Amino acid sequence: xxxxxxxxxxxxxxxxxxxxxxxxxxxLAGEALxxxxxxPAASALSLNxxxxxxxxxxxxxxxxxxxxxxxxxxxxxxxCVFASACGDQVTTDYMCRVLxxxxxxxxxxxxxxxxxxxxxxYWTIANDCRAPSSAICAGHASFGAGLLEAAVxxxxxxxxxxxxxxxxxxxxxxxxxxxxxxAFGSALVVSPCTDASTSSVSLALVASEPHHAPLPAxxxxxxxxxxxxxxxxxxxxxxxxxxxCVLAASKKLGLHVQMxxxx
Amino acid sequence: xHVTTLPLAVTAYTATSALGLGLGAHLDALDQQRxxxxxxxxxxxxxACWIGRVxxxxxxxxxxxxxxxDCRNNRLAWLGMHQDDFMAxxxxxxxxxxxxxxxxxxxxxxxxxxxxEEGYRRLEDDQRLPADLxxxxxxTPHSLTAFVATxxxxxxxxxxxxxxxxSSAKVFASxxxxxxxxxxxxxxxxxxxxxxxxxxxxFNALELVSPEPCRPFDAKRRGIxxxxxxxxxxxxxxxxxxxTSLRLLGCGxxxxxxxxxxxxxxxxxxxxxxxxxxxxxxxDVSQIDYINLHGTASQKNDAxxxxxxxxxxPTSTRVSSTKGLTGHTLGAAGIVEAVITLLALxxxxxxxxxGTITPDPAxxxxxxxxxxxxxxxxxxxxxxxxxxxxxxxxxxxPIAGAGL
Numbered sequence: 001x002x003x004x005x006x007x008x009x010x011x012x013x014x015x016x017x018x019x020x021x022x023x024x025x026x027x028l029a030g031e032a033l034x035x036x037x038x039x040p041a042a043s044a045l046s047l048n049x050x051x052x053x054x055x056x057x058x059x060x061x062x063x064x065x066x067x068x069x070x071x072x073x074x075x076x077x078x079x080c081v082f083a084s085a086c087g088d089q090v091t092t093d094y095m096c097r098v099l100x101x102x103x104x105x106x107x108x109x110x111x112x113x114x115x116x117x118x119x120x121x122y123w124t125i126a127n128d129c130r131a132p133s134s135a136i137c138a139g140h141a142s143f144g145a146g147l148l149e150a151a152v153x154x155x156x157x158x159x160x161x162x163x164x165x166x167x168x169x170x171x172x173x174x175x176x177x178x179x180x181x182x183a184f185g186s187a188l189v190v191s192p193c194t195d196a197s198t199s200s201v202s203l204a205l206v207a208s209e210p211h212h213a214p215l216p217a218x219x220x221x222x223x224x225x226x227x228x229x230x231x232x233x234x235x236x237x238x239x240x241x242x243x244x245c246v247l248a249a250s251k252k253l254g255l256h257v258q259m260x261x262x263x
Numbered sequence: 264x265h266v267t268t269l270p271l272a273v274t275a276y277t278a279t280s281a282l283g284l285g286l287g288a289h290l291d292a293l294d295q296q297r298x299x300x301x302x303x304x305x306x307x308x309x310x311a312c313w314i315g316r317v318x319x320x321x322x323x324x325x326x327x328x329x330x331x332x333d334c335r336n337n338r339l340a341w342l343g344m345h346q347d348d349f350m351a352x353x354x355x356x357x358x359x360x361x362x363x364x365x366x367x368x369x370x371x372x373x374x375x376x377x378x379x380e381e382g383y384r385r386l387e388d389d390q391r392l393p394a395d396l397x398x399x400x401x402x403t404p405h406s407l408t409a410f411v412a413t414x415x416x417x418x419x420x421x422x423x424x425x426x427x428x429x430s431s432a433k434v435f436a437s438x439x440x441x442x443x444x445x446x447x448x449x450x451x452x453x454x455x456x457x458x459x460x461x462x463x464x465x466f467n468a469l470e471l472v473s474p475e476p477c478r479p480f481d482a483k484r485r486g487i488x489x490x491x492x493x494x495x496x497x498x499x500x501x502x503x504x505x506x507t508s509l510r511l512l513g514c515g516x517x518x519x520x521x522x523x524x525x526x527x528x529x530x531x532x533x534x535x536x537x538x539x540x541x542x543x544x545x546x547d548v549s550q551i552d553y554i555n556l557h558g559t560a561s562q563k564n565d566a567x568x569x570x571x572x573x574x575x576x577p578t579s580t581r582v583s584s585t586k587g588l589t590g591h592t593l594g595a596a597g598i599v600e601a602v603i604t605l606l607a608l609x610x611x612x613x614x615x616x617x618g619t620i621t622p623d624p625a626x627x628x629x630x631x632x633x634x635x636x637x638x639x640x641x642x643x644x645x646x647x648x649x650x651x652x653x654x655x656x657x658x659x660x661p662i663a664g665a666g667l
Contacts, residue, residue: 002444002445002446084404086404087403092376092379095461095465096376096379096382096461097383099380099460099461103307103460104309104464104468106465108468108469111466112649112650113523114465115650116372116404116425116426117425117648117650117652118650120652121523121649121652124519124520124651125523130517130518130519130532131517131518132436132518132539133426133652134424135425135426135650136423136425137404137405137408137422138408138422139403139405139409141421145421146422148420148446149422152437152441152446153440156266156268172390173382173386176390178403205446207363251409251413251418253363253418253419
């Protein structure tokens, strides 16, 4: 299986008790969690857009902004891939309730917010970004499959790619069935490895189950409560500056992620 | 930045829509310019509109082995994959390469949300989906791809692309990158979207649904007619076994950065996607014989796209929308129109722009209002979606010794 070599230029992270990558570093160093925040700032959006955008978009925009700021890339020319395992369950719950009761009362704004590429749309509009954007899903493997998609785009097109993977808490009958009670999102800016890179991440598809180095119990709980928290083994590697793990990438395949530090 | 992409062989393809099951039915309908649209009779039928409906989906449940996946969208996928010997061709590719060396990339805008809508109409105690629909598999955006991966026995990377109306065009770009980097040897691409209240009443709320059959590029167009469809294609490297297959030359992608539900009237994003595909495929506008346009019959899309054609192409490039025949099949539009474009290349004809009574004066001499018999060597397919997600595909008919 061919190996892709990428570098991670920026990292974003948001869940109510962990509002950035530095907070994850502190957690891994044994510090206590800060009190939870109710909503992400998502300050890349104008006030008006922030009011129209659902929680799912706010989380995605927040982590995307953090990662891009760390990368110092020009956002308007950065390709982006937005992943979500469950889509916007709150909007889906609203849509299905209204359609069952009074379909002609459906809100046009909430309909356009219901498309899986809503976050990609808000992001590209807010940042005047005309680069390719995508919105994807791969069930429980959404983070691994999405990272592969973003890394392949980076390597094939020799460009930096913003990858975001986020899910928010479900509500109503749909939320009861799907069982995702927590908001969690992460973002990475990835680019092809160059000779000058001081650290690289190798990605390869392997026929093995996911595995990773030990993580704090709270991380494992988040991974149970939100499919997008499957990023944590990789984010922990990035925080610790080394290691390897296998992330779920499809029904039968895992994505082996190996970090190498050369500086 | 200049990146060229690897041309691929399209070794199998198929489509199922309101025009019928498989390539033969589509070719007949195109040849006769016979529309598949009919008065809206889906759901409670209260919306004054026309739809492109695939008959029989209500009564043909999936086989028992796939019971957990059963819903309208996956039934349509099942019906679609059984046309034109497609399953056998995928089986042969699986033998050739191995199940983990084939990727599956499918586009859909709403997956099986129709099943979620039905569940909410029949809630137990107003809080729980009914027992027969209390199945996680069908209430997620990955429902379609997870089902098709199982049905086709594909174990490689599997991805749902859901960028509204460009979904099943963008799958070609992802597949091309995966094959180019040697991550896989082949890819099944495609898309499926089925009729549901979310899109009928959603587009109605945006005042984009036409009360009459849609009239793309007509001076008096009144909006879209929504349809449902399934389509698939098998992509492989060009080698001795595939030299005579039609080619995927490249895919261009861009974003509008304009508005969530209307295209940039200046068409800057669409033009970027167009420029991207021409660069990647190393072709010039003068080489394009035909463009299957996005042509939804919405006021803004058609105005933007007619201006783009006039601005960028010589009149030797013939253009048309075929949504007057199929309806706008949303997340499946990319693959359905890719298949129609492949048929135009294979058969040597330009499909007429169906449904138009009085052409919009903004439409230039490029428009093929009726079918035209002529060789088509290189053709494009345009797909522009909600959220400003644009994709342009380039396909070609190989000519011995002529390159490409």
